[in-house]
Amino acid sequence: MSSPTKIPFLSFIQIDKKSNTPLYMQIANQFSNAIQRNYLLKGTKLPGTRKLSELLQINRNTVIAAYDELQAQGWIESKANKGTFVIEKTKNTPVKLKNSFEQYSSIYPDKAGFAFKQSNILDSPYEKITTKYYFTDGTPDNRLVQINQLSSFYSASIKRKTNKKKLNNSSYENNAFFLKNMANYLNLSRGLQINTQNILITNSSEMSLYIAAETLLSKEDKIIVTDLSYFSSNMTFQNKGAKVLTAGVDEEGIIIQHVENLCKKHKIRLLYITPHHHYPTTVTLSPQRRVQLLHLANKYGFVILEDDYDYEFHYDKSPIVPLASSDKNGMVVYTGSFGHSLIPGFKLGFIVAPKDVIHEMQKHLNVINPQGDILMQQVLAELIEEGEISRYLKKATKVYQERRNYFCKLLNEYFPDQISFNKPSGGLAVWVNWNKEINLYNLMKIALNNNLSIPKTLLYQNKDIRATRLGFGHLDKDEIEIVLSILHHSVNQL
Known part of the structure; x- marks a missing residue:
């Protein structure tokens, strides 16, 4: 039976706090991966939750949740007054631990061994939104x-x-x-x-x-x-x-x-x-x-x-x-x-x-x-x-109309001479033409630094046109004021 103090857990448990996967699931997944690859053999005693939390420099409750998940999946069991042990049902001989998690996880190939058609046409133009405030091309508000x-x-x-x-x-x-x-x-x-x-x-x-x-x-x-x-x-x-x-x-x-x-x-x-x-x-x-x-x-x-x-x-x-x-x-x-x-x-x-x-x-x-x-x-x-669909739509349309009116009002106030637009009779976006000689891609970069994302798919600029499609549907009135204030500030920074 391996001693938990002799196992280099940091060699195969790596935590990414920026990942969308919860920390406890990251730990549980990497433990189960190690068990399946015989890095942790049947009967191996795992460290206590307090000791492992100190080693990984995370909250003890996160380790407790990870152990609970592993036990629910059938990888480990806890024995009263004895500890927590691996119960994976294999009897393979021990293998030497590698130096890092990346080394053993890269066994699955990155590239195919066969030729296949790759499409440049279908490359997604969408960018990952990383800011609190952002524009869309006109999406509803699920709230x-x-x-x-x-x-x-x-x-x-x-x-x-x-x-x-x-x-x-x-x-x-x-x-x-x-x-x-x-x-x-x-x-x-x-x-x-x-x-x-x-x-x-x-x-x-x-x-x-x-x-x-x-x-x-x-x-x-x-x-x-x-x-x-x-x-x-x-x-x-x-x-x-x-x-x-x-x-x-x-x-x-x-x-x-x-x-x-x-x-x-x-x-x-x-x-x-x-x-x-x-x-x-x-x-x-x-x-x-x-x-x-x-x-x-x-x-x-x-x-x-x-x-x-x-x-x-x-x-x-x-x-x-x-x-x-x-x-x-x-x-x-x-x-x-x-x-x-x-x-x-x-x-x-x-x-x-x-x-x-x-x-x-x-x-x-x-x-x-x-x-x-x-x-x-x-x-x-x-x-x-x-008749519920009609009632939902009637309520939502009233809210979106108020947002459209407020959005257009603030556009006129913030950019009285810099833009031109027609108030749309429907939909959830406004088409804004820029009268000012500006580079929209530079504006996008400045706005990003100001915590406002303007996706490239909303920018239309060539020798004949300089415009943006700005969605308002997903924003309430307070958010509308904030995003247009940031946009105004960003334009002044050009």
Whole structure:
């Protein structure tokens, strides 16, 4: 039996206080790793919690929690008046301890021994947020959600015997209740005239775009996006092998003449657009241009992939209904998100399209997500049927409208001559044009030093444009004042 005083624990227990993994779990994981590799043999006596805490220079309660975790996993046992011992069931001969944890943990190779395709297109542009305050491109505030009420709905649903039976089968009949309520909801809120066979439910709007690209595009297909567009969708299209062409955008949305000029020069397969609140500039596609765009789709035979990512949030007037609501020839595939005002686990994506397209898309969904979340769909259906979704959205929209107004008010106060913007009629972000000659990337670095993150994905700067998309939805009024104060201070430091 090894003496605990002779075992160099510091050689294989290394604590990273910056890691997201709790300290006690770091210790437990490294102990179990050492036991499995025979660094600590069966019968080895471990040091007492006080002694190990002094050795590792951590709180004793952390060591106690680590030992409790190891005992729960079956690696060690405590014997009264004797101590704590390893009980891993192996009888291998002792191995010589190495000098450091890194040496034995690096046994698993860092690089594959085979060739594989690597994608530069799909490299994530997102950065890790390290500051207390930050901007997003327009995300909701999960703090507004009444989590207890949502929890009670979910708890009640999962206890029903009829719902439990659905867990082993993801057939159409199992989510027919949700599809029916979803179709009714979309018909009422978006002016559509669809039935349950026109809807495909996905886990997210990103999954919807992926399935749409897989179904609608082939390699070398030419598609149109706006010259300022959503980078994630562009990545998806390019990764599919499509050739991306761009059309301009102004205060009325995509410029129709640019689209027609491209159609005359190329065989266009698809046009991707966010007409309700264009990403990133937040402008709304005018009714006249909507009619013209549908006319061009019919004339030249291209698919309109309409992404209504934040249709739920509109403030000053009734929103313009989607292009899909006026499509009489089956040229529009409509995607969006549902439950945007709820917490992430309650949000879903959806696709609305002609029945034959949905049938084909279902094949792709069956490959990447065959089961789906039947219980969650059941809960959301009940929230729709009982009017809870509408009540959630009404409350949230009122809060976001107040935040938008306050955000725009302070923008005018802090930057009266330095910026120009239009107050958005909906959505959770403001498109800000900078009149001042500034380098936005330098501003980003200065703001970071002032405890404010402005992700690179929000910065738009070239010889023709100098703008930022600043989200306000995730900030309360106090936070809005703080972040804009920091931004103002950072601009003055340029």
